[in-house]
Amino acid sequence: MSKHTILTIGRQVGSGGREIGRRLAEQMGIPFYDKELIAQAAKKSGFSQEIFEEADEKAANSLLYSLVMGVYSATGSLRVTGDEPLVEQLFRVQSEVIREVADQGPCIIVGRCADYVLRNRADCASVFIHADMEFRCRRAVEQYGFSEYKIRERLQKEDKRRASYYNFYSGKEWGKAREYDITLSSSKIGIDNAVLLLEQYLKLR
Amino acid sequence: MSKHTILTIGRQVGSGGREIGRRLAEQMGIPFYDKELIAQAAKKSGFSQEIFEEADEKAANSLLYSLVMGVYSATGSLRVTGDEPLVEQLFRVQSEVIREVADQGPCIIVGRCADYVLRNRADCASVFIHADMEFRCRRAVEQYGFSEYKIRERLQKEDKRRASYYNFYSGKEWGKAREYDITLSSSKIGIDNAVLLLEQYLKLR
Numbered sequence: 001m002s003k004h005t006i007l008t009i010g011r012q013v014g015s016g017g018r019e020i021g022r023r024l025a026e027q028m029g030i031p032f033y034d035k036e037l038i039a040q041a042a043k044k045s046g047f048s049q050e051i052f053e054e055a056d057e058k059a060a061n062s063l064l065y066s067l068v069m070g071v072y073s074a075t076g077s078l079r080v081t082g083d084e085p086l087v088e089q090l091f092r093v094q095s096e097v098i099r100e101v102a103d104q105g106p107c108i109i110v111g112r113c114a115d116y117v118l119r120n121r122a123d124c125a126s127v128f129i130h131a132d133m134e135f136r137c138r139r140a141v142e143q144y145g146f147s148e149y150k151i152r153e154r155l156q157k158e159d160k161r162r163a164s165y166y167n168f169y170s171g172k173e174w175g176k177a178r179e180y181d182i183t184l185s186s187s188k189i190g191i192d193n194a195v196l197l198l199e200q201y202l203k204l205r
Numbered sequence: 206m207s208k209h210t211i212l213t214i215g216r217q218v219g220s221g222g223r224e225i226g227r228r229l230a231e232q233m234g235i236p237f238y239d240k241e242l243i244a245q246a247a248k249k250s251g252f253s254q255e256i257f258e259e260a261d262e263k264a265a266n267s268l269l270y271s272l273v274m275g276v277y278s279a280t281g282s283l284r285v286t287g288d289e290p291l292v293e294q295l296f297r298v299q300s301e302v303i304r305e306v307a308d309q310g311p312c313i314i315v316g317r318c319a320d321y322v323l324r325n326r327a328d329c330a331s332v333f334i335h336a337d338m339e340f341r342c343r344r345a346v347e348q349y350g351f352s353e354y355k356i357r358e359r360l361q362k363e364d365k366r367r368a369s370y371y372n373f374y375s376g377k378e379w380g381k382a383r384e385y386d387i388t389l390s391s392s393k394i395g396i397d398n399a400v401l402l403l404e405q406y407l408k409l410r
Contacts, residue, residue: 125393180382180388182389182394184386185387189406204398204401
């Protein structure tokens with residue numbers, strides 16, 4: 001196994017990016033972080049885990065978008081500690097956890113701007129997974145139980161939310177090739193082959 | 206060898222995308238098209254090769270940008286046949302050649318919106334190669350003999366030109382991950398490893 005074994009994954013919803021990460025981590029025998037990250041952050045920060053879970057769920061609707069864009073923080077109504085808005089506290093705590101788990105050894109981390117948080121580590125590789133709309137809709141319905149009602153619009157809305165979050169915190173551009181070490185269309189190569197290719201990629205680096 | 210052996214390569218100037226394509230084609234024993242494409246197009250179109258070479262050189266400065274943006278074609282001053290501006294004739298002829306060489310069998314084609322031209326072929330894979338600015342400057346100076354004077358600005362200008370050309374003809378977004386089947390940073394993985402990984406990619410598809 002090469003020294004380059006920290007992999008961050010950004011992904012379009014329904015592209016299978018999370019599953020690719022989970023399977024690759026299993027195959028390589030290294031930890032995989034997603035919701036676990038939130039749980040760790042909750043414990044270390046002194047916030048109750050419920051608050052983190054609530055904030056994480058809210059990320060799925062437009063409230064977080066407003067928070068990120070500073071609408072709430074400008075009024076100060078949601079500030080909880082000094083001058084730092086809640087959502088920025090969450091980001092800071094999550095970033096600390098990301099840095100800690102990366103220090104502990106090889107791992108795979110999905111979402112949460114981990115590529116940006118770990119940008120100064122030479123041993124960290126970043127991937128972005130996307131897929132065509134038909135593939136994503138099918139996966140969202142079959143794997144995550146989404147209803148078919150306005151499914152395209154909902155996926156597009158989620159893309160926008162992820163892009164806003166990522167662009168706001170990283171100052172980079174979500175889904176732009178040059179922001180990532182490698183990007184893949186999972187609908188073109190398939191989930192299984194994406195896992196194989198990324199394993200090859202990590203070996204080659 | 207899999208059936209998917211037509212590969213199109215888009216790339217930032219100085220990223221080594223052309224060299225990666227040439228080496229991969231050599232290794233796979235299949236044709237590689239770049240300037241050759243222009244020569245073939247020239248013969249078939251009835252234009253002299255000089256006109257094509259001239260147009261190709263002009264693509265390096267802002268004239269083509271103006272042409273593509275319709276400034277010249279709007280005045281009609283550079284129209285040569287009926288209502289079709291010269292630059293669009295060139296694009297059409299080049300696209301025909303791209304389709305012909307793709308029909309003939311496995312090959313690798315660099316630049317010229319080949320991914321867009323061949324978008325309806327399921328046996329065609331598209332890659333985009335990029336690299337960090339330091340790597341690109343070094344390659345441009347060492348491999349292509351660029352002077353170091355304002356090298357960053359010149360590379361950025363060339364990126365803009367390629368993006369304008371690609372976006373105009375394809376209606377897509379140059380360098381955006383979702384427009385390509387796979388993208389790679391050559392400065393992160395290296396030229397040799399990029400060739401190996403792309404060969405793996407084509408085998409897996």
